[in-house]
Amino acid sequence: GQSLEQPSEVTAVEGAIVQINCTYQTSGFYGLSWYQQHDGGAPTFLSYNALDGLEETGRFSSFLSRSDSYGYLLLQELQMKDSASYFCAVNGANNLFFGTGTRLTVIP
Amino acid sequence: DVKVTQSSRYLVKRTGEKVFLECVQDMDHENMFWYRQDPGLGLRLIYFSYDVKMKEKGDIPEGYSVSREKKERFSLILESASTNQTSMYLCASSSSGADYEQYFGPGTRLTVT
Numbered sequence: 001g002q003s004l005e006q007p008s009e010v011t012a013v014e015g016a017i018v019q020i021n022c023t024y025q026t027s028g029f030y031g032l033s034w035y036q037q038h039d040g041g042a043p044t045f046l047s048y049n050a051l052d053g054l055e056e057t058g059r060f061s062s063f064l065s066r067s068d069s070y071g072y073l074l075l076q077e078l079q080m081k082d083s084a085s086y087f088c089a090v091n092g093a094n095n096l097f098f099g100t101g102t103r104l105t106v107i108p
Numbered sequence: 109d110v111k112v113t114q115s116s117r118y119l120v121k122r123t124g125e126k127v128f129l130e131c132v133q134d135m136d137h138e139n140m141f142w143y144r145q146d147p148g149l150g151l152r153l154i155y156f157s158y159d160v161k162m163k164e165k166g167d168i169p170e171g172y173s174v175s176r177e178k179k180e181r182f183s184l185i186l187e188s189a190s191t192n193q194t195s196m197y198l199c200a201s202s203s204s205g206a207d208y209e210q211y212f213g214p215g216t217r218l219t220v221t
Contacts, residue, residue, distance in 0.1 A: 008148075018129060033208045042112075042198065042212035043151070050208075058167070091208040095141070100150040 002026040004099035006088055011105045012078055020073045020086050020102045032064050032071045035087045037101070043087060046073070050091075058072025078106050111135070112213035114199055120219045127186040131199030131215050137211075138204040140182035142166075142174060144195040145215070151198065157182055158204070189220045 003025045012018040022032065031050035035043040049064035049071060051057055061074040075082055084099040115130035131139065139158050143151040143166075153166030155174040163174050171193060175183045182201075186193055196217050200210040 031208055042214050043200075043210075044212070045209045047218060048208045090150075091209075095153060095156060096207050096210065097153075098143075098151040098169075 002090060002097045004088060004090060004097065005017060005087075006099045007104045008100070009103045009105070011035065011107060012075075012079055013026075014106055014108050015081060016075050016078050017074065018104065020075075020088075020104070022071045022073075022088035022099060024069050024071075024088070024099075026090050026097065027091045029066070029069075030091040032062070033089040033091060033096065034060075034073045035089060035098075036063050036084050037087065038084045046086075048091070075088050080106050080108070082106050112199055112201055112211050114197075114216050116216050117214060118217050118219075120221065121186075121189050122221055123190060125186075125189050125220075126218075127189050127218065129184040129186075129197055129199075129218070131182045131184070133182075133199075133201040133211070133213075134179050134180065135203075135211070136179065136200065137180050137201035138179070139174065139202045139207060141183045141200040141202075141210065142172075142182065143200065144168070146195050147213055151221055154184065155169045162179040186218075189218075194218060194220045 033048040035042040047062040063073045090099045141156045142154040157176045199213040202210045
């Protein structure tokens with residue numbers, strides 16, 4: 001089977017850095033995706049890691065360690081608009097399998 | 109910009125009714141997906157399609173069927189709606205070989221009473 005673990009909630013201060021971890025178990029692994037979803041909105045794609053290492057896109061970075069079955073999303077210079085739910089998703093043998101999401105609350 | 113549209117934002121149906129949820133994408137994507145999203149459960153894949161007339165079961169296909177007669181359109185059908193199918197339904201599309209980057213529609217919040 002497949003399983004993904006990520007924290008259910010994280011709170012961080014505006015301007016700070018926050019890391020959202022994701023560990024996975026799956027048969028057949030091609031990569032790890034991250035999505036952002038604001039309340040009432042649709043999930044939007046943030047990043048994808050197929051290889052080990054760090055991928056940077058502006059204030060957001062994503063990391064993957066295939067040997068540890070672990071990845072994280074790093075958000076820098078947090079802004080209030082970053083308050084949202086963040087989902088990691090395994091790209092595996094059975095399409096994209098989503099985690100249950102981490103609700104990030106950014107406080108002033 | 110990729111645009112994925114869904115026929116209704118909110119829908120209320122009675123138990124036992126047949127329900128059709130429509131999804132249209134305008135980016136000529138080969139792949140289309142239907143998910144349901146429930147609090148604490150994330151997004152769960154119901155059905156997907158990699159080509160016209162083609163469909164594959166996802167993780168939770170029971171009680172649902174799909175239809176893909178045209179490349180841009182993917183329909184989700186609830187044959188006989190039940191209260192446990194009350195949920196947010198999200199359609200998504202992606203280009204061939206890029207399932208990791210899916211584009212989602214705004215969702216349909218279905219309530220079955």
